[in-house]
Every structure is written in structure tokens, then in C-alpha cells.
Amino acid sequence: MSSKRRLSDDKASSGHPSKQTKLNDYWLAGVPTRNQYETLADIPEEMEFQETPEKPPPIFVHGVVTSKPLEDLVKKHAGQNCKMTALQNHSVKIQVQTIDVYRSLLKDLKEKNTDMHSYQPKSERSLRVVIKNLHHSTTVEDITASLQELGHSVVNVHNIRQKEDVDEAVHHVTTAIQSAAWAATPAPILPIGSQVVPVSVREKVKERRQLRRRWQTTRNPDDKAKFNRASKELKDILSNIRNTAVNKYLSDLTPTHATNYSLWKAARRVRRMEEPNPPIKNSTDSWARTDKEKADVFAQHMKELEDEERVFTRFHTAVVTLIVICDVGKKK
DSSP: OOOSOOOOSOGGGSSSOSSOOOTTTOTTOSSOOOOTTGGGGGSOSSOOOOOOOOOOOOEEEOOOSOOHHHHHHHHHHHTTSEEEEEETTTEEEEEESSHHHHHHHHHHHHHTTOOEEEOOOGGGSOOOOOOOSOOTTOOHHHHHHHHHHTTOOOOOOOOOOSHHHHHHHHHHHHHHHHHHHHHHSOOOOOOGGGOOOOHHHHHHHHHHHHHHHHHHHHOOHHHHHHHHHHHHHHHHHHHHHHHHHHHHHHHTOOSSGGGTSHHHHHHHHHHSOOOOOOOEEOTTSOEEOSHHHHHHHHHHHHHHHHHHHHHHHHHHHHHHHHHHHHHHHHHO
16 A cells, blocks of 8 residues: 555646735735845846946056156156056056056057066957867868858967877977066076086086095006196186186176166176275284284284283382382481
8 A cells, every 4th residue: 555645736626826925915914024136126137237447457667767757758648547656676667547548658668668568458368268079170270260250360279189289289388488488587697606516517526536535545646647637627617617607797787677787786896996905914923814813913912002001000100109209208
């Protein structure tokens, strides 16, 4: 015997309505109720929304020593509807309100060969999409033609068919990103003495030390000749590396903001007069050259002066006492 409840298949057979009556319209409702969302029913389905105007990207101007010409140029294009912020290293950030003012100002700055950078507006950026459910035999020309028929300007199309195509596409994207980063990043200028020692020089130093250890053990003239030859080769290699570093440092000096005005800093460093720091002769007739040796010499000298002053004070006191005693004896 089945215990399940039998459901009615015909809803119309029952005497109750298919939809529950609203409480507002129910004549037996005691307390009137209100739906807080009923005002949304009056909003038309096709409502026109106003698009928010695109905010242009900022413009960063470098090497601004005098801001007056830049302020006049910005006011000429944007009037008072702009914002200029002073940054570090003589840089200024310019933020305008409309994209048309941004384009005109950027064009004028480029014509003046201004040292600056900005970003591409969102409306001008290319879209990267993936088209799915295409057969692998579809040619790139057909895809390009179909997209152009729809009104799209096609820059590049890749039809990935196999794993090698995926690797090639990933390599292409990685290379493009790296090239853009390398082109936008200025090369750092390191001091002359901060270059990394190459591996070949380390190997040569290791070889020279081994030959020196062997010659000190055997005292063989052949080992001595090999040690001298390795020392000369190492000296020549270090000299070439030092000359190359100096030449590169001099060739990279520029008077622009990209290298932080390295040419003027190097010129001031060369023209700066170095104060002489001569050695001092100590009591043993030898020269004190380091700061510690000079400090010891000055300390010894001050101690000797103190001892001489103490002796002179005692002698002066004894002479004055003797004179006083003599005067007292004469009076008696």
C-alpha cells in the first residue's frame, strides 16, 4: 500500500485562484502594508543612461627648473580646469579634465621636444580577444577579413593549432613586454669602482694563487716563470677592464634628466679642489699617514706640552718662593 500523497494534476479543478491576492487589495486585511520597491515599477524598461566622460591620463614632465612657461602653456590649453602637482627631481604632474585638451596639450609638448611621458588613453587601447569554437584549419586571412567586414581594425591575428603555436605566441608576448620595458627603462650608471668582477678574472686569480703556492713549495725556476706569466696576464686583463669601464663612464655622461645630469656632476667633482692631507713626523722620525697614527702623535705632543707646563709652573713657584725668602732675610 502506497503512503505517498496524491497530488492533483489539474490546478483549475480546485476552487482557489492560481495567484495569491496582494495584501493591499485584500478586503479583509487589517493593517495596510506597503512594498518599498513598488516605485521601481514606474521606471521604463529602456532607460537612457548618460555615459561618463573618459578621464584622460596624467602627463609627467621632467626637468622643470622654472615652472612659469609650463604653467602658461597649460593655461593656454586647459584654462583653470587642470591640476599641476610638483614631484621630486624637478618633475611636474599635469592632470586635465577632457580628452581633447589632453591631446592638444600632448601634441604641443611633443613639438617643443619636452622631456615627458604619459599613458595611452583607454579609448585608444587595442582589444585582445580570443575567438572560440573555430575550426583549426581556418586561415588567418579569413579571420582578418571577417573582422574587417564587421568594422574592426585588425592589428595581429594568431591561429593557435598545436602546442608549438601556443609556445610561439607566449614567446611573442613575452618578447614584446620585455622590449617595451627595456626601452622605457634608462640604463643605470654605476660608479667606476662598483663593476662586478667577471668570471674569467676570478679564474685567472685562482690560477695565479695556485702557481704561487706551487713555486713557494718547490722553488723551481719553471714554476717561477709560470707564476710571473700568470701575474702579467692578470695585470693586463685588469688594466683593460679598468680602461673599458672608464671609457663607458665617460661616454654615458649626458646633461639631461634621463641620467640625472651626470655630466654636470662629474664636471663639478673634477673642478672641486681636494684639501691636502700631508703626513706628520712623529718622535721616532717616521711618518704618521693614517688618521689613527696622526691622532696618536697629537696626543703624545699634547701630553709633552702638559708636562713642560707643569715643570715650568713648579720652577716658577720655586723661584718666587726663593725671592720672597731672600727679601724677608734682608729686612731682618
